Amino acid sequence: MNEGRKEIIQIVFVLLGLIFLIKLFSIQVIDGRYKDLARSNAIRTEIQYPVRGLILDRNGKLIVYNQPEYDLLVILREIENFDSARFCQVFDITQAELNVRFKDLYTLIRNKRANEQQPTPFIRQLSHYDLAKIQDNINEFRGFFIQARTTRAYASAAGANALGYVSEISDNQLKKYKDNTVYRAGDYIGQSGIEAYYEEYLRGRRGVKYLMRNKDGVIKGPYDEGRADTVSIPGQNLTSTVDVALQEYGEFLMKGKAGSIIAIEPASGEILSMISGPSYDPNLLSGKNYSENYVLIKNDTNKPLFNRPLMAMYRPGSIFKIAQAMVALQEGVISPETRIRCDRSIINCHGAHTNEDLRGAITNSCNPYFRDVLRRMLMQGKSNNPFDDTRIGLEEWDKHIMSFGFGKRLGIDLPNEKGGMVPSPKYYDRAYGGRPWKFSNIYSIAIGEGENLVVPLQMANFAATIANKGYYITPHLVKSIGTNGQPLPQYLQKHYTTIDSAYFRIARDAMENVVKEGTGKWRASLQDIVVCGKTGTVQNPPLPDHSVFIAFAPKENPKIAIAVYVEYAGQGGRAAASIASLMIEKYLLGGTKRPNIEEYVLKGKFE
Structure with missing residues (x-):
């Protein structure tokens, strides 16, 4: 009788051990969510946006070029002791505007277009002037950081309908590109004119940089000595036929x-x-x-x-x-x-x-x-x-x-x-x-x-x-x-x-x-x-x-x-x-x- 109970207990322990082993194997090998979560806590991914190709006229005069702009990105999971009044003061927005931005951010997360562990745009297209006002105060807001990129600028006010314009990619356009290495939410794309027709030549290819950070979120240097980083490739310049x-x-x-x-x-x-x-x-x-x-x-x-x-x-x-x-x-x-x-x-x-x-x-x-x-x-x-x-x-x-x-x-x-x-x-x-x-x-x-x-x-x-x-x-x-x-x-x-x-x-x-x-x-x-x-x-x-x-x-x-x-x-x-x-x-x-x-x-x- 006792021998039978002993065998049952041993079998139960073996089964429990097998269950734990299978679960551990699933977590560590099969299911990458936990690995990604741990990785996201220690590594910050920064997109390296390519420089879009320039457009020149037939005589070599510059028509379309790039000028720097900056996006304020946020990692929601890292926000601590957030002072909303101070944030509104530094970034010159109202409390109502701030609330709308957070609401939009959570909508993106619910729609699985963003997550709390990865950087997500919060305020877009800050100018040099905007950056000068906030750069000494950005460290007050844990979880927020600046991402540099470029926007289009025009040497002449002429030719708008031929040149076209660039703006953020829409949801419908994103659906056309299943490969996320081409476009992601928040990327810019040519919407009309030359900018749209020659998009594949002008856009270039994005790169990525991985940065190590400590438990307080402070950047300590490149991850794995930068071996995993990729360099962005600039777009090709176009010489137009226009005088x-x-x-x-x-x-x-x-x-x-x-x-x-x-x-x-x-x-x-x-x-x-x-x-x-x-x-x-x-x-x-x-x-x-x-x-x-x-x-x-x-x-x-x-x-x-x-x-x-x-x-x-x-x-x-x-x-x-x-x-x-x-x-x-x-x-x-x-x-x-x-x-x-x-x-x-x-x-x-x-x-x-x-x-x-x-x-x-x-x-x-x-x-x-x-x-x-x-x-x-x-x-x-x-x-x-x-x-x-x-x-x-x-x-x-x-x-x-x-x-x-x-x-x-x-x-x-x-x-x-x-x-x-x-x-x-x-x-x-x-x-x-x-x-x-x-x-x-x-x-x-x-x-x-x-x-x-x-x-x-x-x-x-x-x-x-x-x-x-x-x-x-x-x-x-x-x-x-x-x-x-x-x-x-x-x-x-x-x-x-x-x-x-x-x-x-x-x-x-x-x-x-x-x-x-x-x-x-x-x-x-x-x-x-x-x-x-x-x-x-x-x-x-x-x-x-x-x-x-x-x-x-x-x-x-x-x-x-x-x-x-x-x-x-x-x-x-x-x-x-x-x-x-x-x-x-x-x-x-x-x-x-x-x-x-x-x-x-x-x-x-x-x-």
Whole structure:
């Protein structure tokens, strides 16, 4: 009997011992929580934030750089004898603000985005001035310490929509990055513009430093002699294609106006300037006032965050007549000598002209001429049914027009680009609900009205394509990545249109005449430079028309192609032509010799 009890007791003790051993093994080997807890008490982890890459203009001038800022971090578990009144005095905040910060901190912990043993941001983006005020008092608050990092700063107030801005990563963005070595809560990320598109090159790679501390939390030195530390890797610098002086001048001219200016170097596709009006000072979206400034800018009824060169879709107006001419020549339905009477009983026109050839029709922007050109293009007698004939012709027309880059995204190195629209037979099928349609229903597209939609970037690219006699390189804003680098491979390729290069000589001659003796002669002509251009006046009922102008210069070996779109400014030969010619003058000659035209633009009374 006693022997049996003895055996039972022995078995119980053995089982208890096994249970303790298994639990100890689980704690020490399998479950890392306790190890991490002990480690966190003895080791403090400090993130080493990388320096974000700089952005320079095409001439090496610094546009975007970094300036130091400081975050106040807290380890909740280490807070002792916290004097909230003294803290508010030192950090110049109210008790209510302090309470909100602690409440937000505990919310992060409940959501498992922070824990009590590791440093968590408490006050962000302290400046040099802020640091100078508090650095002698920080030791009064056990558990709090300063973490250095950088924020963006801008050498110029120009180019905000192209450059974009950087801000704290959102929860939705964090979900896209499962690997925490890339981003963590509180990190900064490019949110728009170049900053967003080239984020992976600009951001660099974070490092980490492990510091030993004693039981009182005092740092004693590096952990394991720094063997576990990793060094941060700075982001790569970008050399942009932008000429910052030209950019600033364009924004100066567009002050108080809505619209856009895009200037491109035709041979390379490099964007020399990209102005969206109205815009904002990029410095407003940097530093600790980011949140309140962002709300003000976002709620501005003028929409300064709306990047018009890429996102605003307009009817192209009469600049589209050049594309119509190229397509008709390629299809052989007209020749350069083809004359068509300006019959204003069919469609309204302007100016004094009667029976022009192709060059004259472009020079005078004759609406009846190009209506008839489209009729010949769409109704070539390929079918006995006029509805089917129009459909066949429109499909061929679409193919040619889209080869210029219309009706699709060009692929610029910026987010949020729109593609515009080139109407197709399927579009009209939907629009007419399956009912028949033909040329007489859609002829307004002949003069850039109707269902045509383009974005200003496509207009500038069209001007560059004519300058290049039939090809374009995708417009882009970054000339090189890193030291002695290149643009991304897709920005080195030529894209050819479906139009024979010989026909572009006719377009160039006609555009030269537009500026010499046509609708652009009063304000687009320059004494020492041959400018080739085309005006456009886009209907916008019941509001005033939009003013449009595309151009390139000089005619031989062009250095700049440009598109200007000024909303509600009337005729293209006024506001848009004036601004375009001033930009050409600024870029090629360094400044304007026509102060009267500059004054005319700045006054904004385009009569």
